[in-house]
Amino acid sequence: xxxxxxxxxxxxxxxxxxxxxxxxxxxxxxxxxxxxxxxxxxxxxxxxxxxxxxxxxxxxxxxxxxxxxxxxxxxxxxxxxxxxxxxxxxxxxxxxxxxxxxxxxxxxxxxxxxxxxxxxxxxxxxxxxxxxxxxxxxxxxxxxxxxxxxxxxxxxxxxxxxxxxxxxxxxxxxxxxxxxxxxxxxxxxxxxxxxxxxxxxxxxxxxxxxxxxxxxxxxxxxxxxxxxxxxxxxxxxxxxxxxxxxxxxxxxxxxxxxxxxxxxxxxxxxxxxxxxxxxxxxxxxxxxxxxxxxxxxxxxxxxxxxxxxxxxxxxxxxxxxxxxxxxxxxxxxxxxxxxxxxxxxxxxxxxxxxxxxxxxxxxxxxxxxxxxxxxxxxxxxxxxxxxxxxxxxxxxxxxxxxxx
Amino acid sequence: xxxxxxxxxxxxxxxxxxxxxxxxxxxxxxxxxxxxxxxxxxxxxxxxxxxxxxxxxxxxxxxxxxxxxxxxxxxxxxxxxxxxxxxxxxxxxxxxxxxxxxxxxxxxxxxxxxxxxxxxxxxxxxxxxxxxxxxxxxxxxxxxxxxxxxxxxxxxxxxxxxxxxxxxxxxxxxxxxxxxxxxxxxxxxxxxxxxxxxxxxxxxxxxxxxxxxxxxxxxxxxxxxxxxxxxxxxxxxxxxxxxxxxxxxxxxxxxxxxxxxxxxxxxxxxxxxxxxxxxxxxxxxxxxxxxxxxxxxxxxxxxxxxxxxxxxxxxxxxxxxxxxxxxxxxxxxxxxxxxxxxxxxxxxxxxxxxxxxxxxxxxxxxxxxxxxxxxxxxxxxxxxxxxxxxxxxxxxxxxxxxxx
Numbered sequence: 001x002x003x004x005x006x007x008x009x010x011x012x013x014x015x016x017x018x019x020x021x022x023x024x025x026x027x028x029x030x031x032x033x034x035x036x037x038x039x040x041x042x043x044x045x046x047x048x049x050x051x052x053x054x055x056x057x058x059x060x061x062x063x064x065x066x067x068x069x070x071x072x073x074x075x076x077x078x079x080x081x082x083x084x085x086x087x088x089x090x091x092x093x094x095x096x097x098x099x100x101x102x103x104x105x106x107x108x109x110x111x112x113x114x115x116x117x118x119x120x121x122x123x124x125x126x127x128x129x130x131x132x133x134x135x136x137x138x139x140x141x142x143x144x145x146x147x148x149x150x151x152x153x154x155x156x157x158x159x160x161x162x163x164x165x166x167x168x169x170x171x172x173x174x175x176x177x178x179x180x181x182x183x184x185x186x187x188x189x190x191x192x193x194x195x196x197x198x199x200x201x202x203x204x205x206x207x208x209x210x211x212x213x214x215x216x217x218x219x220x221x222x223x224x225x226x227x228x229x230x231x232x233x234x235x236x237x238x239x240x241x242x243x244x245x246x247x248x249x250x251x252x253x254x255x256x257x258x259x260x261x262x263x264x265x266x267x268x269x270x271x272x273x274x275x276x277x278x279x280x281x282x283x284x285x286x287x288x289x290x291x292x293x294x295x296x297x298x299x300x301x302x303x304x305x306x307x308x309x310x311x312x313x314x315x316x317x318x319x320x321x322x323x324x325x326x327x328x329x330x331x332x333x334x335x336x337x338x339x340x341x342x343x344x345x346x347x348x349x350x351x352x353x354x355x356x357x358x359x360x361x362x363x364x365x366x367x368x369x370x371x372x373x374x375x376x377x378x379x380x381x382x383x384x385x386x387x388x389x390x391x392x393x394x395x396x397x398x399x400x401x402x403x404x
Numbered sequence: 405x406x407x408x409x410x411x412x413x414x415x416x417x418x419x420x421x422x423x424x425x426x427x428x429x430x431x432x433x434x435x436x437x438x439x440x441x442x443x444x445x446x447x448x449x450x451x452x453x454x455x456x457x458x459x460x461x462x463x464x465x466x467x468x469x470x471x472x473x474x475x476x477x478x479x480x481x482x483x484x485x486x487x488x489x490x491x492x493x494x495x496x497x498x499x500x501x502x503x504x505x506x507x508x509x510x511x512x513x514x515x516x517x518x519x520x521x522x523x524x525x526x527x528x529x530x531x532x533x534x535x536x537x538x539x540x541x542x543x544x545x546x547x548x549x550x551x552x553x554x555x556x557x558x559x560x561x562x563x564x565x566x567x568x569x570x571x572x573x574x575x576x577x578x579x580x581x582x583x584x585x586x587x588x589x590x591x592x593x594x595x596x597x598x599x600x601x602x603x604x605x606x607x608x609x610x611x612x613x614x615x616x617x618x619x620x621x622x623x624x625x626x627x628x629x630x631x632x633x634x635x636x637x638x639x640x641x642x643x644x645x646x647x648x649x650x651x652x653x654x655x656x657x658x659x660x661x662x663x664x665x666x667x668x669x670x671x672x673x674x675x676x677x678x679x680x681x682x683x684x685x686x687x688x689x690x691x692x693x694x695x696x697x698x699x700x701x702x703x704x705x706x707x708x709x710x711x712x713x714x715x716x717x718x719x720x721x722x723x724x725x726x727x728x729x730x731x732x733x734x735x736x737x738x739x740x741x742x743x744x745x746x747x748x749x750x751x752x753x754x755x756x757x758x759x760x761x762x763x764x765x766x767x768x769x770x771x772x773x774x775x776x777x778x779x780x781x782x783x784x785x786x787x788x789x790x791x792x793x794x795x796x797x798x799x800x801x802x803x804x805x806x807x808x
Contacts, residue, residue: 016460050480056420058487065490068498069483072476076454079473083462086469094472098502099547143503 001125003166004034007135007157010044011173012230013077016084021230023084025171026130030090035125037164039135039157040081042073063108067137067145071097074134074153082132092130097137097145102156104138104146111138111146113155113217116163133160151211158214162221169236170210175229176237177202177209179401180254184389187402190234191252195242198252201344201378205255215239242346250354251345251399254392258339258385260290261313262370263320264305267330270297277327278304281319287312291340291373291382301330305371307382310336338370339388342380343395355379361398367391405529407570408438411539411561414448415577416634417481420488425634427488429575430534434494439529441568443539443561444485446477467512471541471549475501478538478557486536496534501541501549506560508542508550515542515550517559517621520567537564555615562618566625573640574614579633580641581606581613583805584658588793591806595656596639599646602656605748605782609659619643646750654758655749655803658796662743662789664694665717666774668709669724671734674701681731682708685723691716695744695777695786705734709775711786714740742774743792746784747799759783765802771795 006029008022022038029036050070054061078094085092100120104111124131135153138146148155154170161168175190177199182188194202196219203212209227218225218239228236246252268274275294282289287308295303308316313334320332348354355372358379362369367390371382383391396402410433412426426442433440454474458465482498489496504524508515528535539557542550552559558574565572579594581603586592598606600623607616613631622629622643632640650656672678679698686693691712699707712720717738724736752758759776762783766773771794775786787795800806 019461053480053484054487057423057484058491060491061487062490065483065486065498068486068500069480072479075476075479076457076473079469080457080461082469082472083458083465086466087462087464094469096472096549145500 002034003037003125003164004029005037005039005157005161005164005166005168007039007153007168007170008041008230009153009172010041010046012171013040013081014044018230019081019084022081022171023088025230026085027088027090030129036130037121037125037133037160038081038130039133039153039160040074040077041135041153042070042077046073046076064144067108067147071134071137071145071147074136078132078134085130085132090130091128092132093124093128094132094134095124096134098139098143100133101143102138102159104140104148106140106144106146108146110149113138113148113159116159118163121160121164149213151214154211154214155217158217158221158223158225161223162217167224167226168218169226169228171228171230172209173229173231174209175232175234176227177239177253179252180392180396181256184392185396185402188396189401189403191237192235193238193240193243193246194252195246195346196239197242197377198246198344198346199239201342201375202253202255205257205340205342210239246346247350248347249345250347250351251343251401252347253344254342254395254399254401255344256339256341256388256392258388259310260307260338260340260382261310261316262305262307262335262338262382263313263316264303264333265320265324265327265329266303266333267301268304268327269329270300270302274327275304278323281323282308282316285315285319287316287319291371291380293371307338307340307371337385338382339385340380340382341388341391341395342378343399344378346377348377348379357398358395361394362391365390365394367394406438407441407529407568408433409441409443409561409565409568409570409572410575411443411557411572412445412575412634413557413577414445414450416575417444417485418448422634423485423488426485426575427492429634430489431492431494434533440534441525441529441537441564442485442534443537443557443564444478444481445539445557446474446481450477450480468548471512471551475538475541475549475551478540482536482538489534489536494534495532496536497528497532499528499535499537501538502543502547504537505547506542506563508544508552510544510548510550512550514553517542517552517563520563522567525564525568553617555618558615558618559621562621562625562627562629565627566621571628571630572622573630573632575632575634576613577633577635578613579636579638580631581643581657583656584796584800585660588796589800589806592800593805593807594638595641597642597644597647597650598656599650599750600643601646601781602650602748602750603643605746605779606657606659609661609744609746614643650750651754652751653749654751654755655747655805656751657748658746658799658803658805659748660743660745660792660796662792663714664711664742664744664786665714665720666709666711666739666742666786667717667720667724668707668737669728669731669733670707670737671705672708672731673733674704674706678706678731679708682727685727686720689719689723691720691723695775695784697775711742711744711775741789742786743789744784744786745792745795745799746782747803748782750781752781752783761802762799765798766795769794769798771798
């Protein structure tokens with residue numbers, strides 16, 4: 001039995017017309033002889049509508065009940081899609097999280113998949129040619145409804161592919177993963193292949209093609225993920241294991257993230273434990289700190305600078321006001337007009353000088369670098385927000401990523 | 405442990421304001437020391453919205469998938485209501501059909517309850533003070549979603565009360581069962597008690613207070629059902645076993661049903677088997693035939709007259725056209741402007757002359773009776789539709805049912 005997992009997001013199932021396009025994709029896979037597991041999201045807007053109800057009903061809605069509520073979105077999608085497939089004469093049935101089951105832990109709203117009943121799936125695929133699976137949802141040991149967090153349908157799809165040992169196609173409203181944002185760089189190039197690690201770095205930079213956790217899952221279980229467009233027949237981008245072709249390229253893509261704010265605690269006494277007294281409370285407050293720079297000490301005082309998502313700035317400044325008093329720091333500064341720009345590529349592992357090349361390119365355009373952080377396969381610069389587009393184009397050109 | 409089942413329909417959970425009224429009712433029961441099983445319908449309009457989607461998606465949507473689709477309505481209600489109860493500090497959780505489970509047969513869209521896991525319910529009631537149960541839904545042996553048909557939430561509520569051996573309160577937008585439609589007869593009286601059989605006859609006449617199947621269920625398991633209003637504190641009507649008080653009254657209520665069409669097959673040869681060759685195809689076609697009259701034979705020919713719901717008239721006439729040819733009958737007549745009026749009362753069992761009294765009352769107002777059918781506790785007359793209100797008032801007066 002040849003099996004294929006195909007996943008379609010909210011915009012792909014937004015209405016009847018869209019769902020008919022989805023059906024074409026599934027019928028095409030059927031024509032190639034595949035049994036198809038179709039993982040669907042809620043119709044676009046539906047999850048937000050339901051969350052809106054929860055907010056209207058309660059200031060602090062029970063997370064377990066939010067899951068009961070929002071999981072209806074995917075349930076509606078799979079029921080409607082199954083009707084549509086049956087109309088085309090295809091033996092189809094819908095499948096909800098608890099019916100597989102997709103076992104998860106009890107972290108309502110952000111549950112992790114513990115296992116998928118593969119035997120049951122195989123059995124159902126003997127009986128049906130297409131299974132329309134509600135993405136995003138699972139259930140606990142006690143058969144309570146859980147959801148996997150925003151974008152969790154990607155994770156569902158990869159988990160099903162892992163359980164079935166097959167390839168996973170993720171359909172979305174773009175036709176693949178690009179070397180950078182085509183809205184900024186007109187000659188951005190669609191990549192044929194990209195490694196799990198590069199995809200993870202891009203996703204962490206806010207590239208919305210795939211949800212981070214789904215890529216982690218794909219990497220862990222070595223599931224090849226093909227990212228394609230619901231609305232075209234373009235071949236898409238294969239997210240897969242690193243290979244020599246990828247390594248031959250220094251930089252694969254340029255990503256950027258404007259959802260950044262920079263915070264500086266000035267003239268804080270440079271004593272042991274200062275970093276933890278600063279970042280401990282932020283972590284407890286649920287603020288994800290990204291780049292961190294500690295200036296060299298002068299007169300036993302130092303400056304600590306870090307970035308947080310803009311939405312967390314108010315909470316961060318509240319916490320920092322307390323910390324400033326406790327640590328006797330001079331002042332707290334912040335800046336909303338910053339942006340992260342990154343060059344990403346597994347090729348960096350084996351080549352030196354990539355960072356220097358990036359800095360040099362930015363310098364030639366007089367773009368001042370405010371902070372730098374590097375990882376094995378990524379170089380990130382924090383710059384003034386107004387230079388974002390220029391910086392992205394500059395780096396994209398510098399590493400020769402555009403179409404010929 | 406004292407347990408109470410309370411059921412609230414679609415208009416009672418239509419929005420946040422309504423649901424807060426529902427919460428008051430549940431809190432009042434809690435204050436009396438009850439653990440409460442709250443059975444909820446979908447928010448009013450929601451089931452129709454979902455069925456509208458199904459119709460848009462397919463001309464003949466898969467009944468199994470319709471159940472997956474529409475059962476989300478109740479799921480949304482119980483999730484939102486649980487949030488609201490938790491906000492009031494009450495230990496509440498939602499409960500879906502498959503989580504109990506409410507076991508049903510596989511008749512999607514019109515499933516029958518086979519059993520409710522009482523042990524699991526008791527266990528959950530040890531842990532929680534309120535269970536918010538999704539009405540209308542159950543699941544098959546293979547854990548597929550089923551629904552119990554329109555108004556099935558009433559049946560769910562009675563089934564839960566039967567499983568728990570407790571009383572059942574059905575909250576609706578009227579404050580009880582009336583001797584007749586108060587919109588027609590201004591001095592219609594709310595009954596304190598009504599027997600299961602009387603309630604069944606009234607429900608079959610289209611009185612929308614309780615769904616027929618729920619009353620059958622209540623009768624079978626001797627569950628006392630109290631019909632009350634969500635929006636007032638009036639004491640309501642208790643639907644219960646017959647007692648001497650009920651039997652002392654000749655007629656308990658007057659019901660009417662305008663959703664009727666009369667069909668006549670004229671001059672059909674009066675041979676053995678003619679009735680079955682006529683009503684067999686109608687039954688196969690899913691048409692529920694109600695009153696049937698066969699005229700005395702003349703020249704070996706007879707007229708067959710019967711009533712069907714108006715919505716089934718077109719289908720009926722199609723079938724009758726065929727049957728007319730097959731049986732060589734003279735013609736098929738039909739009339740949409742008819743109405744059934746009934747006098748109902750368990751007291752009839754032990755009293756004669758009730759029918760004569762009804763006919764006489766109608767005659768005095770010059771209302772022509774087109775057809776008559778009687779049962780042990782009901783006398784039904786088919787009349788011209790335009791006399792409906794007059795006939796109802798006349799019978800209501802004739803049997804002294806009004807307020808003093």
